[in-house]
Amino acid sequence: MPSAESPPATRGRPFREGLLALDPPRLLGSRCAGCGATAFPARAFCPACRTGVVEPAELSTSGRVHSFTVVRQAPPGTEVPYTLAWVDLPADEVRLMAQVVGVAPEAVELDMPVDLELTTFGTADDGTELVGFRFRATVAVAA
Amino acid sequence: MSLAPAHVAGVGMVRFGKYPADVMLEAMALGAAREALADAGADLAAVDGLYVGHVFGGPVAGQRIAAQLGLDGRPVSNHENYCASGATAIREAWVALAAGLHDVALVIGVEKMTDRVAGGVRPDPGDLDAAVGYVMAAGHAMSARRYLADHGATREQIAAVAVKNHAHSVHNPWAQYRKPISLEQVLGARPIAEPLGLLDCSPISDGAAAVVLCTPAGLRRLGLGSTGPRVLGVGLVSGTVQTGLGDLNAEDVSRRAGEEAWRLSGVGPDDIDLVEMHDCFTIAEIVRMEGLGLVPHGRGAAWAAEGVTALGGRLPVNPSGGLLSRGHPVGATGAAQVCELTWQLRGTAGGRQVDGARAALAYCKGGTVNGTDGGSVTTVVMTA
Numbered sequence: 001m002p003s004a005e006s007p008p009a010t011r012g013r014p015f016r017e018g019l020l021a022l023d024p025p026r027l028l029g030s031r032c033a034g035c036g037a038t039a040f041p042a043r044a045f046c047p048a049c050r051t052g053v054v055e056p057a058e059l060s061t062s063g064r065v066h067s068f069t070v071v072r073q074a075p076p077g078t079e080v081p082y083t084l085a086w087v088d089l090p091a092d093e094v095r096l097m098a099q100v101v102g103v104a105p106e107a108v109e110l111d112m113p114v115d116l117e118l119t120t121f122g123t124a125d126d127g128t129e130l131v132g133f134r135f136r137a138t139v140a141v142a143a
Numbered sequence: 144m145s146l147a148p149a150h151v152a153g154v155g156m157v158r159f160g161k162y163p164a165d166v167m168l169e170a171m172a173l174g175a176a177r178e179a180l181a182d183a184g185a186d187l188a189a190v191d192g193l194y195v196g197h198v199f200g201g202p203v204a205g206q207r208i209a210a211q212l213g214l215d216g217r218p219v220s221n222h223e224n225y226c227a228s229g230a231t232a233i234r235e236a237w238v239a240l241a242a243g244l245h246d247v248a249l250v251i252g253v254e255k256m257t258d259r260v261a262g263g264v265r266p267d268p269g270d271l272d273a274a275v276g277y278v279m280a281a282g283h284a285m286s287a288r289r290y291l292a293d294h295g296a297t298r299e300q301i302a303a304v305a306v307k308n309h310a311h312s313v314h315n316p317w318a319q320y321r322k323p324i325s326l327e328q329v330l331g332a333r334p335i336a337e338p339l340g341l342l343d344c345s346p347i348s349d350g351a352a353a354v355v356l357c358t359p360a361g362l363r364r365l366g367l368g369s370t371g372p373r374v375l376g377v378g379l380v381s382g383t384v385q386t387g388l389g390d391l392n393a394e395d396v397s398r399r400a401g402e403e404a405w406r407l408s409g410v411g412p413d414d415i416d417l418v419e420m421h422d423c424f425t426i427a428e429i430v431r432m433e434g435l436g437l438v439p440h441g442r443g444a445a446w447a448a449e450g451v452t453a454l455g456g457r458l459p460v461n462p463s464g465g466l467l468s469r470g471h472p473v474g475a476t477g478a479a480q481v482c483e484l485t486w487q488l489r490g491t492a493g494g495r496q497v498d499g500a501r502a503a504l505a506y507c508k509g510g511t512v513n514g515t516d517g518g519s520v521t522t523v524v525m526t527a
């Protein structure tokens with residue numbers, strides 16, 4: 001489980017295969033050649049039209065906060081508080097769930113712009129860093 | 144009506160709450176089962192099959208229960224749909240009765256949580272949402288924040304759901320909490336996932352509830368002359384993969400579950416006199432009632448604050464006190480809702496009775512799956 005204080009990831013491997021690219025940092029989804037709908041994570045079918053052929057797609061790194069909460073209580077082993085959000089990627093019309101950092105919990109606002117950032121999601125059995133994702137407030141605000 | 148209804152011959156519960164660690168899951172299940180069998184006037188010999196809903200009970204919990212209850216040797220099945228597990232077990236029993244497989248089925252929903260779950264529940268570790276820090280309270284908190292922004296609703300209106308349901312629970316001897324609470328208490332409670340606080344959340348609970356379901360031949364076997372309440376149908380849907388940037392509270396999964404309920408039962412939304420709604424969180428009662436089409440979109444919070452969904456109001460929701468007050472031993476909740484519907488439709492619910500209740504709906508939503516609008520949703524429709 002990542003905490004807000006964990007540093008941005010610089011090396012390692014994606015914590016789930018096919019979920020993201022490291023350099024440059026990108027989330028990997030799928031896009032329907034038929035209707036254009038984009039899905040994240042990538043799926044083998046188009047959830048929108050159910051008929052189109054889907055192709056891999058790199059997602060936009062620019063998002064905005066559609067909704068959010070500050071988690072104050074979680075099961076043992078998870079450090080609180082942290083900010084969890086529904087982040088919209090307008091360019092891809094994708095909504096995904098992610099933690100938001102770089103902004104104090106009380107300063108998060110709806111529609112706040114955020115950017116993709118890779119972060120550690122732990123360490124594999126072989127010692128390799130496992131890389132996950134979060135979003136960082138675009139405009140510098142007090143964290 | 145697509146399948147024959149199931150007659151409810153008997154129901155029973157053990158009071159929900161926090162039990163000592165040495166009170167076993169099996170013992171709670173036995174307690175509820177014996178209450179239901181006694182209510183039905185049924186001997187164990189009359190029972191053809193056992194359907195058990197649970198989440199954290201471990202492998203073959205149903206068979207462990209059967210071996211202690213005296214139903215060993217019968218067909219026993221375990222049903223896991225997270226918080227809709229008990230209702231899913233009821234659906235499977237209803238289908239088996241309608242198919243002619245059994246004439247008398249015993250359904251038990253049971254959960255022992257307080258000694259194995261702490262700090263809230265989250266998805267399976269294999270689900271992507273769990274990896275980014277999702278806990279159930281967080282999802283409902285984000286739903287609530289969006290609801291406030293989109294509908295001009297107030298935090299006080301959402302909190303009114305907890306005040307209402309706790310007021311109902313005063314009259315429910317099976318409820319974990321039976322004390323009224325004030326709006327100020329809800330608003331001032333410790334924050335869990337903002338804007339939701341402790342009293343917006345259902346508790347982690349232990350408990351069991353049981354239902355004896357019959358065909359007409361089963362009723363004759365039990366020597367029951369009057370038929371009593373019937374389960375007309377149990378809808379079951381799962382969430383769909385979402386695309387686009389639409390309404391976070393669209394509750395399409397609830398809409399589809401409602402359509403299944405009306406299709407299977409032949410009852411329409413206008414016929415429903417009361418609802419037992421899966422209020423695992425205050426906001427959840429609001430958006431799910433709207434999704435079912437029983438409350439206009441965006442009006443659920445106001446309706447709660449105005450008393451429309453309170454006992455004595457136009458459409459009472461959670462006369463039992465709901466999950467917020469009765470408690471939420473997850474696998475037991477769906478069966479407990481059917482117990483409450485049965486008492487309401489018999490007219491024996493005492494101080495929480497909905498006057499003239501003839502038709503009622505029970506809704507459970509179980510689990511979350513990354514990228515979808517839910518895990519499972521069940522809708523039980525019953526008539527007197």
Ligand SMILES: [Zn+2]
Nearest residue numbers: 032035046049
């Ligand atoms: Zn498509």
